[in-house]
Amino acid sequence: MRTIRAAAVGAVTLSLALAATACGGGSSTGGGSNDSPKTLTYWASNQGASISVDQKVLKPELDKFEKQTGIKVKVEVVPWSDLLNRILTATTSGQGPDVMNIGNTWSASLQATGALLPWDAENFAKIGGKDRFVDSALGSTGTQGKDPAAVPLYSMSYALYYNKQIFADAGIANPPATWDELVADGKKIEAKGKNGLGAEGSNLSNNIHQVFVLAKQHGADFFTADGKPSFTSDGAVAAVKEYVDLMAKDKIVGVSNAEYAQNQSLSDFAKGKTGMVLWQTASATFKSLGMKDSEWGVAAAPVQSGAPGTGAQTNSMVAGINMAVFKNTHNLDGAAQFVKFMTSDAEQKILNTAYGSIPPVKAAQSDPAFNAQATAVLRQTLASSAQALPQVPDESQFETAVGTAVKDLFADAAAGRAVTTDSVKARLRKAEQQMPAK
Structure with a gap:
């Protein structure tokens, strides 16, 4: 899980497209009927040294996604000190974003709420298939024997x-x-x-x-x-x-x-x-x-x-960040497009290079950038001596x-x-x- 890069206490909204709302698809009721097929809400975890660092990393990529698809992403970067409680509140109230980052150690717990979209074979096919991802990252996506509750985004050790x-x-x-x-x-x-x-x-x-x-x-x-x-x-x-x-x-x-x-x-x-x-x-x-x-x-x-x-x-521990989709989103196609974009080979190289993390996507891992001083030890640890935290509810x-x-x-x-x-x-x-x- 990187999970642990805490920034300033209190959620900080980034106006990368429009002001972020607290609910899915831009409605006031958490995935309600007013959702726009051209808008997504996204809770991003704080990965950089500060919220402003995340803004600089994410803004050009979200602009790129909008240019490619016509879909605006309303993003809120949530500090680690608040993220889990915000998510748990959203799972009970139904008022959450369309897409969110979660610490990979939380996957089984959040899966048990029933609020997250299961990544079955059909949904994985929408983003290029499950076999694109390395096994160690998939091992922290939910309870063993069930369809994953999230998709790996950043791997760390x-x-x-x-x-x-x-x-x-x-x-x-x-x-x-x-x-x-x-x-x-x-x-x-x-x-x-x-x-x-x-x-x-x-x-x-x-x-x-x-x-x-x-x-x-x-x-x-x-x-x-x-x-x-x-x-x-x-x-x-x-x-x-x-x-x-x-x-x-x-x-x-x-x-x-x-x-x-x-x-x-x-x-x-x-x-x-x-x-x-x-x-x-x-x-x-x-x-x-x-x-x-x-x-x-x-x-x-x-x-x-x-x-x-x-x-x-x-x-x-096998650290990392996963992307999850709220099951009640009224913009499932847009959410799938966004997850596909963020886990594409090209974006994986860009984002993981920016954050110093390891791509959980096999093709992206082969890039020479991930064999430098900053990442070689991390890759070796993930491959040989790291273990996943218990994937229990x-x-x-x-x-x-x-x-x-x-x-x-x-x-x-x-x-x-x-x-x-x-x-x-x-x-x-x-x-x-x-x-x-x-």
């Missing part, structure tokens, strides 16, 4: 980004491959007056992504095989404690990071305040923040020390409950309160109790 000059000043020759090495390097950086590692302690999605990976490394899952929550296993508790301990015990994450939720850690990194950051597909954001490509390096995210060794452990509730538990633990650490195995387990038990009853 986590990686470790590091400031080359800060590393040199701290006497660090190579990026860390394990968490033990990362902590040791972080302390060397702290000794030189910089922050060792950036984090976004109040970003619920980012919290989930980090502890999901750590849980995998500890041999644990947050759900049982039959989809029931299992938040208090030894492995899950160890994963959450290890992540929060980067601030609480190891002290390589600054206490201010407990309140970060909107790209502040990336801004600190780009300004040379922080030596390392774990992020998904960050190169375009660094550039937009004024950081030169030559100033940073990228390596695979860390794994646990010891067997099975580096490169053989999960070190990222309660996944979005999991992100909220456990993501908040991690946020609260970071707040404890920042305030100097002890973070212990018992306190972590208590927070996770409370999160599990908040999940829907089975």
